[in-house]
Amino acid sequence: MNARRLFFVLSLLLLCHALSAQIRVEPSIGASFPLNGASGTRLPFPSVVCGVKYYPSSRPFSFGVEGAMNIAYRREGATRENGVAEDWALRNLSLLAVVDWHFYTNQNIRLFLGCGAGLAHRHQTLPGFNTYDAPALGICCSPRVGIYLKNRLFFALNAYVTEKNFNTIGLQIGYSIGKKK
Numbered sequence: 001m002n003a004r005r006l007f008f009v010l011s012l013l014l015l016c017h018a019l020s021a022q023i024r025v026e027p028s029i030g031a032s033f034p035l036n037g038a039s040g041t042r043l044p045f046p047s048v049v050c051g052v053k054y055y056p057s058s059r060p061f062s063f064g065v066e067g068a069m070n071i072a073y074r075r076e077g078a079t080r081e082n083g084v085a086e087d088w089a090l091r092n093l094s095l096l097a098v099v100d101w102h103f104y105t106n107q108n109i110r111l112f113l114g115c116g117a118g119l120a121h122r123h124q125t126l127p128g129f130n131t132y133d134a135p136a137l138g139i140c141c142s143p144r145v146g147i148y149l150k151n152r153l154f155f156a157l158n159a160y161v162t163e164k165n166f167n168t169i170g171l172q173i174g175y176s177i178g179k180k181k
Helices: 003-020
Strands: 022-034 041-043 045-055 061-079 085-105 109-125 137-149 153-160 168-175
Touching: 022 041, 022 061, 022 153, 045 085, 045 168, 061 168, 085 137
Parallel strands: none
Antiparallel strands: 022 045, 022 168, 041 061, 045 061, 061 085, 085 109, 109 137, 137 153, 153 168
16 A cells, blocks of 8 residues: 555544544633732633644543633723723633543533643733833643533633733633534
8 A cells, every 4th residue: 555545544544533523613801800919909801712632532631722812901000191091911821731630521511620721922011101021921820620511501710820910810611512422
């Protein structure tokens, strides 16, 4: 068998496996809150997460890739000369490899613990002034816990830990699109 035929056969087998696998797209929205860092009032800000996960049959875990945008938003008590409060927006865009362990599963509920690790791009702005950049690219870790209802709707409490001022904790609500487990 020549190399092209072998490649074709292996590709066909991989495609058949992928089509029968439990691959899902999981978009979610939520709110993120700053964890630590700069002073001032910590305000909630919208966050967006989208992941693609693989659910192996008869295994209590899933793994995949996740992209997220979180903003740590703070309002300083002090004001500038013109009387306007200083608002800081600390944006964190991350791309993570994620693994979730589904430690309790029944027909209606699935509880999970998970963690993600990857890269984050960080950007800091103060409206009315120039933007200030922290080291633009860094490492990000994201522990999380959550629940799936009816194998579709999910709620997750997660944290994005990357650099002092950019760390956030958030609550997400999302929907799992794909083949049912």
